């Protein structure tokens with residue numbers, strides 16, 4: 001018996017990179033078809049690599065969502081940049097996102113210049129949010145992306161316009177990404193959408209809820225650690241309850257007040273929103289126990305960073 005006549009199966013990893021807010025998480029969700037990575041109106045919500053998996057008969061594409069690359073100002077900034085570079089080196093293809101409703105800027109140039117240093121790695125340019133721009137603007141944008149490639153010595157394997165919200169060209173992007181993967185077997189079982197541990201998914205959802213509405217006051221000062229998570233013992237099998245004990249860390253006591261709110265009203269709201277999201281994703285009723293703690297200047301302290309998982 002020979003399997004030469006079987007269609008080839010491809011599998012591998014891709015990651016989306018780009019400045020904050022360019023639509024990386026939304027695109028990951030559009031490709032995977034379920035809410036796995038966390039989207040938000042606020043920049044820099046994606047701190048840790050969360051993967052979504054695209055299952056197709058001919059391929060399995062594993063998407064790694066990285067934080068944005070920044071000129072580092074703190075130790076956390078340096079760690080995040082290291083994480084981004086490690087990811088680039090490990091994946092099969094890197095897709096850089098440039099939103100159509102914004103001009104190419106110094107942040108893009110910095111990122112693409114850094115990415116150009118990773119040689120022999122297929123790079124795709126994605127012009128995101130095409131639904132927010134007219135045809136002329138899109139054409140201008142695509143030319144600017146090509147020019148940026150020339151300036152930085154980056155050879156784009158493809159330049160693809162897409163809209164994650166309307167779904168336009170998302171299928172084409174999936175085909176192009178798959179085409180850059182090596183031949184290989186399925187790496188994850190069917191139906192598995194993310195290999196992010198459930199604790200990480202829960203922590204991200206709590207962080208997202210906690211940041212909602214306090215963008216100006218607390219841009220990037222919140223970290224969440226799930227201390228304990230497990231099914232409550234002694235429950236009937238058809239009525240499970242997942243206990244989650246989580247700490248929400250802020251840097252200063254003034255921030256603690258903002259997160260907790262008047263008589264704890266805001267923290268209760270954050271807890272309710274996060275609990276509903278976690279229940280929806282994990283499919284189990286949840287009891288969420290949430291505490292706010294101060295980890296003084298955690299972004300600058302190596303010991304705190306380690307504790308918070310960076």
Ligand SMILES: Nc1nc2c(ncn2[C@@H]2O[C@H](COP(=O)(O)OP(=O)(O)OP(=O)(O)O)[C@@H](O)[C@H]2O)c(=O)[nH]1
Pocket residue numbers: 018019020021022023024025026027038039040041042043044045046067068128129130131132162163164165166
């Ligand atoms: N109109 C439109 N809006 C989009 C599209 N894709 C993303 N957005 C919006 O752009 C904002 C940022 O999207 P995200 O997917 O969170 O961006 P991101 O690049 O992952 O952001 P960070 O995690 O901060 O790096 C959100 O408000 C999205 O709803 C799109 O195709 N069209």
